[in-house]
Amino acid sequence: MKNGEMKLLYEGKAKKIYESSLDEVIIYFKDDVTAFNGEKKDSIIGKGKINKKVTIFFFKMLEEKGIPTHMISDIDENSFLAKKVEIIPLEVIVRNYTAGSFCKRYGIEKGIKLEKPIVEYSLKNDDLGDPMICRNVVLSLRLVKENVLNKLEYYALKINNILSNFLEEKNIILVDYKLEFGISNNKVYLADEISPDTCRFWDKDTMESLDKDVYREDKGDLIDKYSEFVRRINI
Incomplete structure (x- = not known):
């Protein structure tokens, strides 16, 4: 190319x-x-x-x-x-365990398994630091229509089920992750990426990170951990 x-x-x-x-x-x-x-x-x-x-x-x-x-x-x-899609200006975040900003926001410890997956949203705006935004504000600002927002949540939870089950077989915990979606001809598509950059993956036994937290927290060699994740999922 x-x-x-x-x-x-x-x-x-x-x-x-x-x-x-x-x-x-x-x-x-x-x-x-x-x-x-x-x-x-x-x-x-x-x-x-x-x-x-x-x-x-x-x-x-x-x-x-x-x-x-x-x-x-x-x-x-x-x-x-x-x-080519029109990117919806929201990051859809799914959380299965407590980690990262969620812990800081609510003053809770890292690594607690949540009763059920939580879907959150943040506004895609680098200048504002991608602030969290609630469902009612999304709809009030007309960022997306309600039927589209419902579809985003449906897809996000279905993706969570698919990936969590797959990774569990590899002894990996899907802690949390963010998704982006786009629209083309009135149809919603999953867009952007799903990778160690956008997800938290933990080893089930050691709780060690196989994702970008290695870089955020200076916990080792990023490529080594990303490569280990690739080997674990056999690709």
């Missing part, structure tokens, strides 16, 4: 989006890694390749289970072809 020959539509912290055609885009995974809203950042060779590989693997799995994704086909080690 010759990136210089294509129109760059968007560049985020971890990916670049190029226009492939009127209806398709190329998602390119960078080696950049950031934490704390970009306050900490580095470039780690091989990270983009791993995140793209994991995303493709999970998107294919979810497609087979009835979750529509915007992925069309694989391209190369760092890129895949995707349907």
Whole structure:
């Protein structure tokens, strides 16, 4: 893929989006890694390749289970072809265990299994630090229609069930994760990525991180832990 020959539509912290055609885009995974809203950042060779590989693997799995994704086909080690969608300005967060900002917000300890999965939302706005936003505010601000919001929650919980069951077989806990969705021709699609950058994965026996918390908390070599996750799920 010759990136210089294509129109760059968007560049985020971890990916670049190029226009492939009127209806398709190329998602390119960078080696950049950031934490704390970009306050900490580095470039780690091989990270983009791993995140793209994991995303493709999970998107294919979810497609087979009835979750529509915007992925069309694989391209190369760092890129895949995707349907062009209008990204909904919300991050959909699913929590199975207490961790991260959830612990800080409510003053509770890390690692408690929740009675049932919690679905939360944050507003996709880097300038505001992606603030949490409740369902009623989402609807009052008309960010999405109620039927679309209901579908996001339905998909998020179905994805949670599929991935949690799969990872449990690999002795991995799906702690929490965030999802992004987009719309094309009035249909909702899972978009963006599902990777160690956007999820918390813990070893079931040791509770050690196999995700970006390794970088956030300086707990070891990021690529080693990401590679271990890839080996554990056999891809």
